[in-house]
Amino acid sequence: MSTVLIVEDEPAIADTLLYALRSEGYQAQHCALGRQALQLLRESAFDVVVLDVGLPDLGGFEVCRELRRFSEVPVIFLTARNDEIDRVLGLELGADDYVTKPFSPREMVARVRARLRRSGGAEEGGWAQRGDFAIDREGRRIRYRDAALELTRYEFALLAALLQRPGAILSRAQLMDRGWDSDSDSADRTVDTHIKTLRAKLRVAGADPDPIRTHRGLGYSLEA
Secondary structure, eight states, X not given: OOEEEEEOSOHHHHHHHHHHHHHTTOEEEEESOHHHHHHHHHHSOOSEEEEESOOSSSOXXXXXXXXXXXXXXXXXXXXXXXXXXXXXXXXXXXXXXXXXXXXOHHHHHHHHHHHHHHHOOOEETTEEEETTEEEETTTTEEEETTEEOOOOHHHHHHHHHHHHSTTOOBOHHHHHHHHSOTTOOOOHHHHHHHHHHHHHHHHHTTOOSOSEEEETTXXXXXXX
């Protein structure tokens, strides 16, 4: 059963979302503060986060920025603001979707379902299926069409980040933030080097065409 964390300080909205999601068979949990959400996300596994931008203690943008330091869980921003600059900022910080208040609970459930369909799959024995890929995060293993990929630490980190958000374009800076130590002095070209070796290993495993796409001036995405 998929689990959804709702981070919303307005009780009426939170209750509506909890009811709508639970009625559709999801496990839904609620908290009202950004710092509490980060603690929950560090301690427990969630499949989707519905995150309000205007939280009283720590803004949703800051929560998302901190969350992306340790997790690739899909994030749907919920906000009363509809300014384009806010939507762009939220997506650049690593959000996957953006819903403006007032909204239909049915629409939110549909968006949660869509996020789960894109980022998830059936999990069995620690393995999560992502199209032709299967990933075991705890065991730091990835298979392509049942062929085990012999990956270095950085190759695993890069591919795992891309698999968490299929189709999303991740910049080199975002990939470095997920795959390298915080004190690393690696340059952006290091990401390109590891992507090159990763592509070579995928070709050996039978990946044709190349599932990793280069977006000039933007970064990389993966078609799982």
